[in-house]
Amino acid sequence: MAHYRQVGEVPPKRHTQFRNAEGQLYYEELMGEEGFSSDSSLLYHRGVPSAIVGSEVWDLPDQTRTPNHPLKPRHLKLHTLFPHAGADAVTERRLVLGNNDVRIGYVVTGTEPSPYYRNAIGDECVYVEAGSGRVETVFGVLSYRQGDYVVIPRSTTHRWVPGEPSRLYPIEANSHIAPPKRYLSRYGQLLEHAPYCERDLHGPTETLLVEGEDVEVLVKHRTSAGIVGTRMTYATHPFDVVGWDGCLYPYTFNIDDYMPITGKIHQPPPVHQVFDGWNFVICNFLPRKVDYHPLAVPVPYYHSNVDSDEVMFYVGGDYEARKGSGINIGSISLHPGGHAHGPQPAAIEASLGAEYFDESAVMVDTFAPLDLGEAGLAAEDPAYAWTWAGRGPQGPAEGGDNPAVFSNS
Numbered sequence: 001m002a003h004y005r006q007v008g009e010v011p012p013k014r015h016t017q018f019r020n021a022e023g024q025l026y027y028e029e030l031m032g033e034e035g036f037s038s039d040s041s042l043l044y045h046r047g048v049p050s051a052i053v054g055s056e057v058w059d060l061p062d063q064t065r066t067p068n069h070p071l072k073p074r075h076l077k078l079h080t081l082f083p084h085a086g087a088d089a090v091t092e093r094r095l096v097l098g099n100n101d102v103r104i105g106y107v108v109t110g111t112e113p114s115p116y117y118r119n120a121i122g123d124e125c126v127y128v129e130a131g132s133g134r135v136e137t138v139f140g141v142l143s144y145r146q147g148d149y150v151v152i153p154r155s156t157t158h159r160w161v162p163g164e165p166s167r168l169y170p171i172e173a174n175s176h177i178a179p180p181k182r183y184l185s186r187y188g189q190l191l192e193h194a195p196y197c198e199r200d201l202h203g204p205t206e207t208l209l210v211e212g213e214d215v216e217v218l219v220k221h222r223t224s225a226g227i228v229g230t231r232m233t234y235a236t237h238p239f240d241v242v243g244w245d246g247c248l249y250p251y252t253f254n255i256d257d258y259m260p261i262t263g264k265i266h267q268p269p270p271v272h273q274v275f276d277g278w279n280f281v282i283c284n285f286l287p288r289k290v291d292y293h294p295l296a297v298p299v300p301y302y303h304s305n306v307d308s309d310e311v312m313f314y315v316g317g318d319y320e321a322r323k324g325s326g327i328n329i330g331s332i333s334l335h336p337g338g339h340a341h342g343p344q345p346a347a348i349e350a351s352l353g354a355e356y357f358d359e360s361a362v363m364v365d366t367f368a369p370l371d372l373g374e375a376g377l378a379a380e381d382p383a384y385a386w387t388w389a390g391r392g393p394q395g396p397a398e399g400g401d402n403p404a405v406f407s408n409s
């Protein structure tokens, strides 16, 4: 996060004595990225932030990854994964797709708060497909609602407190997630050509002070054996920060506050970019006016993204035109590197003269191949790969009369 924020009380000079009314010192913690060489914040705790009284194994949900081999485009129906709401936002999220740079999960929560949790592997960007509530963090409270990206920096202790059952799409990086550099000035301000600005980013506004002893926090982290979990028990409650300031903190950004960039002819996905992380980008395709050249073809040309796998998560809009394709709200399409994708010829003709697209999707493009998680395998529509041809190795593709084509990518 590029811009400075202060919440609660902080002393006038950093690294100087800061005491409560009774004269007791607060404990200052610097939380910073890239070894004191990037964004950071200073937090003032009532208790000692490193005081633990227990550490034991936390068994993570199934993290198995299966390579996309033999190579196929895939359609995954995420809404089949949780027939009922009520899963835990942290401990019961299921792995849909992943590689060594990023993991994409899915969970449909109830209204019980999650355990306290932090991801020490990288930043999380959780897209809220549906639902609302709040995320309590060591920096204070974020409220969330449908269409929010909830961006939680690496190692931020937090918990999810859904106000209603919520459909969450966690994008877990092994790195940091931030606006693309080309949107930023040399000092980090969002520039005029960026499709959003600082006013659209919502950080905590008040500290969250909670009393407590022997508080468990689940930590997801890395070892030479891969991704593992540890349950740490803190002597005092980690939400004991009386004030903090700096440029590192969690925030939300709502998809409706993204101002799509349009053109006279078809605009490529990078104009729809929201964030990026190491070896992946996050884009969104939103309702908007489309190409105004008199001979424009509004749907995309076929494309081979030879360096990337493309994941589209269809989150809103009118999919009547795609009846029979299988793609609908809650679907994911995975179009891997090594194989071209795009519309069917009928969809191209049908799009001519269109002035507006009413479809919403969140896209993750990765620069390393994605494997299927256990949930990806469980949610797959096996007919999808053959829908462009209308037939596959077993004959006509089921539901393949209208191949899955999204207008934007």
Ligand SMILES: [Fe+2]
Pocket (backbone or CB within 6 Å): 303, 310, 335, 341, 409
């Ligand atoms: Fe594409």
